[in-house]
Structures are given as structure tokens and as C-alpha cells.
Amino acid sequence: MSLLCCIRYRIDPFQKEAFEAYAREWLQIIPECGGHLIGYFMPHEGTNDVALGLIEFESLADYEPYRARLRADPAGRANFDYSEIRRLILREERTFLRRVVR
Template identity: 65%
Template sequence: MVTCFIRYQIDPFQREAFKTYAENWGRIIPRCGGHLLGYFLPHEGTNDIAWGLIGFDNLAAYERYRARLRDDAEGRANFAFAQDARFILREERSFVDTVGGTFCQVPQMRT
């Protein structure tokens, strides 16, 4: 799996707008073929950095997703919402590989 790791610098005074934007992706991304791992808002510490993580089987699957996303009316509307409201100040994308044996590990309870 390859993961698209998106780092956002957001307007901290428009946190709720970014939250709405992220929640919208919760419907759009899976429909277009991405495995949404989650969006994350700052909780403590730096108040203007948020993240989104989307998984794909490979880069070819990512390219198919991008093509579907361009054709998705709700996806285009969500991008327009962000541009109009200007709550995203900067966006950076990195693609990372999953390290085997570390992904989605859950704590093991001791008895």
C-alpha cells in the first residue's frame, strides 16, 4: 500500500470550516476509490496544522482515483468550498510506503 500523506496549514480561526471539508471527504474519497485512513485536526500544541491520510494499492490506483475525483460533482464542490472560504493556507503532499508489521497495530491486553 502507498499512502498519500497530506499536511495542511489551516486558518486556526476557521477550524470548523476545515472540519466540514474533511467530513465531506469521508463520503467522496471512498466512492472515488481511495481508502480513507483519516483526517486529523490539531488538538494540543500547534493550532494551524492538520493532516489527511489516504491509502491506495499502488500509484496506478491513485491515478485512477484522481480521474474519478475530477468527474465527481461533490468532490469538485468540496474543492470550491475550500477555495472560496480560504481556510487552507498551504497544502503539501507526500507519498509514503507502509512498513510491514507496523500498520494498524492494536494494543494487546495483558492478563
């Protein structure tokens, strides 16, 4: 059974371009650290301060080692630091979802 980690970001709407640069960095870092990246999604119409990141894992047990690798990765650490210095993310929520199957 695979799980989908849905990261819901509430972002500063005046820094959408900077958040998109942050998201683009994850496109390479996440797969290198072991996550199956579905993608990052930016606001387009409607709500202007919500973005999503979707990452799939084989199991919840695979998630914790992935997070440790992400924190230890120099590019990952630099990207986390970039978002904190710029204050791009106002709130971040993680939800783990499983696919409905017959």
C-alpha cells in the same frame, strides 16, 4: 505494496470549524472515488494550523485515476470549491509513504 498518501494541510486557525466541515465531506467522497480513507485529523494541542488526511492506495498507478474521479465527482468538485471560496487551506503538501515490513 500499498502506499499511504499523507496530505498535510496548513489551515487558517480561525477557520478550524469550516475546515472540519470540509474534511467531513471527504469521509464519504473519497471512498466513493476509490481511495481507502484512513482518516482526517484536526489540530488539538500544540500547533493550531496543521491538519492531516491519510488515504491508502494499492499502488501509485491507482492514485492518478482516483484523482481524476475525485475532480470529476460533483460532490468532490463542490468540496474543492468550498475550500477555495472560504480560503481554508493556506498550504497543502502530499507525501507518499510505504509501510516498513520485515
